[in-house]
Amino acid sequence: MTAINPAQPNRAKPAPDRTILLVLFFVITSVLLLASHNQNVLNGSLGGVLRNPILEAVVVSLFLANVLFAYLWRAAPWARALVGIGSLLLVLPMAGREDTSLLDLSIQIMIFSALALGLNIVVGLAGLLDLGYVAFFAVGAYTWGIFASPRFTELLKYANENPGAAGGPTLLLGVLTLLAGLCLYVLLQRRQFNTRAAWIITVALSAALFAWFWIGRGIFTLGEQRWSPTVLWLIFVPLVIYLVSLVVKQQRGREVRSDLLGVSRMLSAVGGVVGLMLVIRSINLFLSARAAGLASGIDPNFFWLFLALSIMAAAIVGVLIGLPVLKLKGDYLAIITLGLGEVIRVLANNLDLYTAGSQGITPIKSAAVPWFNSLAGLLGFSEDQYYLLFLYVLVLVVVGIILLVNVRLDRSRIGRAWIAIRDDEVAAQAMGVPLVQTKLIAFATGASFAGVMGMIFAAKQTFISPESFNLFQSIGVLSMVILGGMGSFPGVILGATVVTLLNLRILPGLGEATANIPWIPQQVNPGQLQRLVFGVILVTIMLLRPEGLLPNKRRVLELHHDENQEDDSAQGNAGALGTGQSLGNTGDVYSPGKAPIKENDRSGGAK
Amino acid sequence: MDLATLLPFLVNVIVGGLVLGFVFAFFALVYTMVYGVLQLINFAHSEVFVTGAVVGFEVFRILAPNPMNGYLKLLIALLSAMVISGGLNVLIERLAYRPLRNAPKLVPLITAIGVSLILQDVLRVIEGFQGRFDLTYTLPDAFGVKFCAEGSSCVGVGNFLRTIGVDLQVKDVILIVVALISLTVLNYVVNRTRLGKAIRAVAQDRVTAGLMGIDSNLMISATFLIGGALGGISGVLYGMKVGTLNAYSGFEPGLVAFTAAVLGGIGSIPGAVLGGLLIGVIQKLVSVMSVLGDLVGSKNLATIDDSYSKMGAFVVLVLILIFKPTGLLGKSNTEKV
Numbered sequence A: 001m002t003a004i005n006p007a008q009p010n011r012a013k014p015a016p017d018r019t020i021l022l023v024l025f026f027v028i029t030s031v032l033l034l035a036s037h038n039q040n041v042l043n044g045s046l047g048g049v050l051r052n053p054i055l056e057a058v059v060v061s062l063f064l065a066n067v068l069f070a071y072l073w074r075a076a077p078w079a080r081a082l083v084g085i086g087s088l089l090l091v092l093p094m095a096g097r098e099d100t101s102l103l104d105l106s107i108q109i110m111i112f113s114a115l116a117l118g119l120n121i122v123v124g125l126a127g128l129l130d131l132g133y134v135a136f137f138a139v140g141a142y143t144w145g146i147f148a149s150p151r152f153t154e155l156l157k158y159a160n161e162n163p164g165a166a167g168g169p170t171l172l173l174g175v176l177t178l179l180a181g182l183c184l185y186v187l188l189q190r191r192q193f194n195t196r197a198a199w200i201i202t203v204a205l206s207a208a209l210f211a212w213f214w215i216g217r218g219i220f221t222l223g224e225q226r227w228s229p230t231v232l233w234l235i236f237v238p239l240v241i242y243l244v245s246l247v248v249k250q251q252r253g254r255e256v257r258s259d260l261l262g263v264s265r266m267l268s269a270v271g272g273v274v275g276l277m278l279v280i281r282s283i284n285l286f287l288s289a290r291a292a293g294l295a296s297g298i299d300p301n302f303f304w305l306f307l308a309l310s311i312m313a314a315a316i317v318g319v320l321i322g323l324p325v326l327k328l329k330g331d332y333l334a335i336i337t338l339g340l341g342e343v344i345r346v347l348a349n350n351l352d353l354y355t356a357g358s359q360g361i362t363p364i365k366s367a368a369v370p371w372f373n374s375l376a377g378l379l380g381f382s383e384d385q386y387y388l389l390f391l392y393v394l395v396l397v398v399v400g401i402i403l404l405v406n407v408r409l410d411r412s413r414i415g416r417a418w419i420a421i422r423d424d425e426v427a428a429q430a431m432g433v434p435l436v437q438t439k440l441i442a443f444a445t446g447a448s449f450a451g452v453m454g455m456i457f458a459a460k461q462t463f464i465s466p467e468s469f470n471l472f473q474s475i476g477v478l479s480m481v482i483l484g485g486m487g488s489f490p491g492v493i494l495g496a497t498v499v500t501l502l503n504l505r506i507l508p509g510l511g512e513a514t515a516n517i518p519w520i521p522q523q524v525n526p527g528q529l530q531r532l533v534f535g536v537i538l539v540t541i542m543l544l545r546p547e548g549l550l551p552n553k554r555r556v557l558e559l560h561h562d563e564n565q566e567d568d569s570a571q572g573n574a575g576a577l578g579t580g581q582s583l584g585n586t587g588d589v590y591s592p593g594k595a596p597i598k599e600n601d602r603s604g605g606a607k
Numbered sequence B: 001m002d003l004a005t006l007l008p009f010l011v012n013v014i015v016g017g018l019v020l021g022f023v024f025a026f027f028a029l030v031y032t033m034v035y036g037v038l039q040l041i042n043f044a045h046s047e048v049f050v051t052g053a054v055v056g057f058e059v060f061r062i063l064a065p066n067p068m069n070g071y072l073k074l075l076i077a078l079l080s081a082m083v084i085s086g087g088l089n090v091l092i093e094r095l096a097y098r099p100l101r102n103a104p105k106l107v108p109l110i111t112a113i114g115v116s117l118i119l120q121d122v123l124r125v126i127e128g129f130q131g132r133f134d135l136t137y138t139l140p141d142a143f144g145v146k147f148c149a150e151g152s153s154c155v156g157v158g159n160f161l162r163t164i165g166v167d168l169q170v171k172d173v174i175l176i177v178v179a180l181i182s183l184t185v186l187n188y189v190v191n192r193t194r195l196g197k198a199i200r201a202v203a204q205d206r207v208t209a210g211l212m213g214i215d216s217n218l219m220i221s222a223t224f225l226i227g228g229a230l231g232g233i234s235g236v237l238y239g240m241k242v243g244t245l246n247a248y249s250g251f252e253p254g255l256v257a258f259t260a261a262v263l264g265g266i267g268s269i270p271g272a273v274l275g276g277l278l279i280g281v282i283q284k285l286v287s288v289m290s291v292l293g294d295l296v297g298s299k300n301l302a303t304i305d306d307s308y309s310k311m312g313a314f315v316v317l318v319l320i321l322i323f324k325p326t327g328l329l330g331k332s333n334t335e336k337v
Helices: A019-036 A039-043 A053-072 A077-098 A100-125 A134-147 A151-161 A167-189 A195-216 A229-251 A257-294 A300-325 A330-350 A370-378 A383-410 A413-423 A425-430 A435-461 A471-484 A489-514 A530-544 A553-559 A561-577 A580-585 A595-603 B003-038 B045-063 B070-100 B106-128 B156-163 B170-192 B194-204 B206-211 B216-242 B251-264 B269-287 B289-296 B308-323
Strands: none
Touching: A019 A039, A019 A053, A019 A077, A053 A077, A053 A100, A053 A489, A077 A100, A077 A383, A100 A134, A100 A383, A100 A413, A100 A435, A100 A471, A100 A489, A134 A151, A134 A300, A134 A330, A134 A435, A134 A471, A151 A257, A167 A195, A167 A257, A195 A229, A195 A257, A229 A257, A257 A300, A257 B308, A300 A330, A300 A435, A300 B308, A330 A471, A330 B106, A330 B251, A330 B308, A370 A383, A383 A413, A383 A435, A383 A489, A413 A425, A413 A435, A425 A435, A471 A489, A471 A530, A471 B106, A489 A530, A530 B070, A530 B106, B003 B045, B003 B170, B003 B194, B003 B216, B003 B251, B003 B269, B003 B289, B045 B070, B045 B106, B045 B216, B045 B251, B070 B106, B070 B216, B170 B194, B170 B216, B170 B269, B194 B206, B194 B216, B206 B216, B251 B269, B251 B308, B269 B289, B269 B308
């Protein structure tokens, strides 16, 4: 580009070296933070001022800005490393020793950063607007919550009282159903069936599932209720009606293959889910004899295993949700993910046996790490703080890994494919990007980050209920991604930090500060204005700075396409036509390079 | 299973569902109209709807001590809700959507969500300053009584309904009548007037409509005005129907109504009405499933309680989008490259 038009790029001057400023800022904010959380100082003469909740929020925000500046400013590498590592690993835990709410806040910030990074893959990179993202968070949280709490004993007791069938056959049947369902599901994705084969698969699947349920009714209980014929008929009569309608459609000469594939895909998914439930049930049966020994859930050392399991569970749910909906796009996709997210929440609310309904599951255990505890003891932490410190370090490590995975993915073949799909689905497909597969990977990757953080969240809160996973949380995470800048990793972390700080510190601080002002009634507490804040963030960012606070470079060029379009088409055509310079400079609206872009922008297309 | 008890029960469910369905139909209509002209899901519409409901609440509250005729109060409530909601909707379009007309499709969708969140809290704060959160409608007494109660003289339809054992309140009848009148007027405006023709032209192709001398921005504003006014009406009707609401209660009916619009085929006005009525009946049916289960004697049905009724709408939405994304009456739309 520079060769054609040397005057065009106004290369920015290198930023001034700010090493001294950075270190100075680090020292000042660290001292402020430590002082404002030190009991001795708080009890001293300055205590009254430092206790002010608004001031406290400002100090914490300024301190966290350290890390941001270490990333943004040009400074000596040692200074940046010092500030980054020093503030996260040294000063923050030290301040947290005095005030655990600080550690709590940092953990929350990092949990939301990981969520935002995950959603960023789905929305920012792959361009699939997912409004039900928090469902994956819930899956992770419940994966651990059900097993590591007294709820597990309830489950075992129930299995003991309602054995249905012996553990062995149930396990066998469950594994078989699960495998068969999964294999068929994958097979059906390949889509090379003709209509006749699609018919055979659909009818065979329906018959198999019907027979399965019919034989299994009364023997294999899936949930609290045994399967009764009524339910069977309620499911299968509409199915048969639908199939008959397809026969009629086919008689009229219409193509029904894709409908058939849709049905059979759904049926095989049902098979897979039922298989999974049976496997879990048989495990329950095997363990039910030991219910008394597991009174408060399984051994906390399983935490590490479940860390992997929760990733897998969330990814599988991501794929299961993704497969049927991914042929939709744009706003339809947004609505359907929103709907499915709510369905998962309502299910969590109603499956009392597994999730204790709206009461929530508590207490949830977490990992026991003796050596870490002794280390924390040496560092002067009191015993009740070990656990938070451990989670803090764990979350820090997990966020680090997630960030690394993100950066590597972004530069990989898959990352490029996501961006290609986001920018133009049809073109990407034409270039040989497998659409469904690539979108599914995006869904599963994003979901897995949420899954692992959900599990850590459950362990940290020791309490989860369906209300922690409502739609509002999804929108909160979305606003983090948008505030920071879609597609930009440092951006979304910044967004998550800012939004979490607003939610957990600044707004409650304001609420506390205004609590005693008589003309503000309790109903108008600023501490509860999260929706307003999220809304304002979403609207203003989209209107004024759609690329976000810390934008991704590629994204900026794309979003400010209109302003640069004259130059753009000039350059674009310069390569292709060789006469670009004159064409672009005349600002010809009928320039061939320009017309399709306008057309695309208006109709929206794949975006 | 006794047919003599089951039949009136089912009839009542269907009638009750239809009454609810009319509210959803309105709501869905507006989604469909806006989608028609802008290809945008106006998430903020559910808050425009709640604004209408809040205005209706205020009017009924302020006029409660006034001895004037209840129907006059209703008229005032409807008119003021129409004006305020319509104006609000135009304002939203002007501020949040128009600057983004040429942006990628996701961008206005996100601002729509943002506007919706802002309005929720603004409404809550406005009512909160008077110390209220849950708003309970104070309706004129005449609205709460049973339609065609025993002993009163009824003719025609009322008599027929009473004979087959339909249980309706006066406010339900008002709801149906207002809904039918507004739908007729809307149908006239969209299909028979110059304005309607222009709106349809803009919906079909904005650029070509512009070449024909139609001010597309004006027409889009007009669509939002009409949509907001309809939202105001449906808000008041919904408030009368459910009795109590708050600033956040627009979201759920909004989603249900969107489902209705998709069910009917988004972009199709008769489809939206059909979808709304169907969804109303489905939701009512799910919510009484436990009672039905007791009547039929099925334990499984009896465990499906009211909380599943919301899920019913979602499940319908998911199934429709998977199997027939164009909806019942919608036209398929192939993407041009």
